[in-house]
Amino acid sequence: MITSLHPISTTLIKNKAVAVIRLDSDKTAYDVCKAVYDGGIKSIEITLTTPNALAIIDECRNKLPDDAIIGAGSVLNKEMAINSIHAGAQFIVSPVFDAKAVEASISMDTPFYSGAFTPTEAYTAWQAGCDIIKIFPADVVGMAFFKAVKAPIPNILLMPTGGVSLTNAGEWIKSGACAVGVGSALVSKKMVEEKDWNQVKANAKILLNSIFG
Numbered sequence: 001m002i003t004s005l006h007p008i009s010t011t012l013i014k015n016k017a018v019a020v021i022r023l024d025s026d027k028t029a030y031d032v033c034k035a036v037y038d039g040g041i042k043s044i045e046i047t048l049t050t051p052n053a054l055a056i057i058d059e060c061r062n063k064l065p066d067d068a069i070i071g072a073g074s075v076l077n078k079e080m081a082i083n084s085i086h087a088g089a090q091f092i093v094s095p096v097f098d099a100k101a102v103e104a105s106i107s108m109d110t111p112f113y114s115g116a117f118t119p120t121e122a123y124t125a126w127q128a129g130c131d132i133i134k135i136f137p138a139d140v141v142g143m144a145f146f147k148a149v150k151a152p153i154p155n156i157l158l159m160p161t162g163g164v165s166l167t168n169a170g171e172w173i174k175s176g177a178c179a180v181g182v183g184s185a186l187v188s189k190k191m192v193e194e195k196d197w198n199q200v201k202a203n204a205k206i207l208l209n210s211i212f213g
Helices: 007-015 029-038 053-063 078-087 099-107 119-127 143-150 169-174 189-194 197-212
Strands: 017-021 043-047 069-073 091-093 112-116 133-135 158-160 180-182
Touching: 007 017, 007 043, 007 069, 007 091, 017 029, 017 069, 017 197, 029 043, 029 053, 029 197, 043 053, 053 069, 053 078, 069 078, 078 091, 078 099, 099 112, 112 119, 119 133, 143 158, 143 169, 158 180, 169 180, 169 197, 189 197
Parallel strands: 017 043, 017 180, 043 069, 069 091, 091 112, 112 133, 133 158
Antiparallel strands: none
16 A cells, blocks of 8 residues: 655656557657657656557657656566666556566556556555556546545545546546546547647647646
8 A cells, every 4th residue: 555656656646647659650659759748748658569669668768858757558567567667667557457567666666557447456456556546448437436436445546548538638637536548539540640740739738728727
C-alpha cells in the first residue's frame, strides 16, 4: 500500500493527461511524440507493441524538454519492465498485474501503474506498491465504476484507459480519476500516415481544455 507517491507519479497526476502512443512503425515516432508535447501534453507512454519502442523511449528522453516524462506501456513481465527502465522509461504501465514486474520496477525507483478491471484487482495492485492503478478497458466499466470504487477505498488512485475521448476526459476526472490515458482519439493512424502533426497538436489542446477548461 502506498504511503507516499513517487515524484514522477506526482507530476503525472498534475499533468492529468497521458498520451498513449501505439504505432505500426517507428519511422515518425519521435515526430508524433513531439507533436503531442507541443500540444501541451507532457506525459507520454510509448507502448512496447510499437516497433523499436525502447529506442523511441531513449530518443524522447534525449530530445524532448526536461519537463516531459516518458514511460513504457504494454509491459507484461519483469524482463520488459527492466529493459524499459534501462532504456530511460520514467514510469511503467501494464494492462495487467504482474507482481514480479511491479517489484522489479519499484526496486529500480520507477513507479509501476498496473492494470486492473475489478475492485479486488485494483486493491491488490495498490497493496503491492503501485502508485496509480490503470483501469482497462475503462469504457466497459464506465465512469460510475470510479465513484463506486473510491467510496470504500478513497485513497486509491485510478486512471482510465480505453473509452477516454478528447471531450469527455474532464468528466472522467470529475468521476474520480486522478489522470486519463488517451490513445487513438488523440493520435489516429490517418494523422500518422499523413504526418498531420498540426492536427495532433490541436487534438492535444482540445483534450487539455476538456480537463482544465
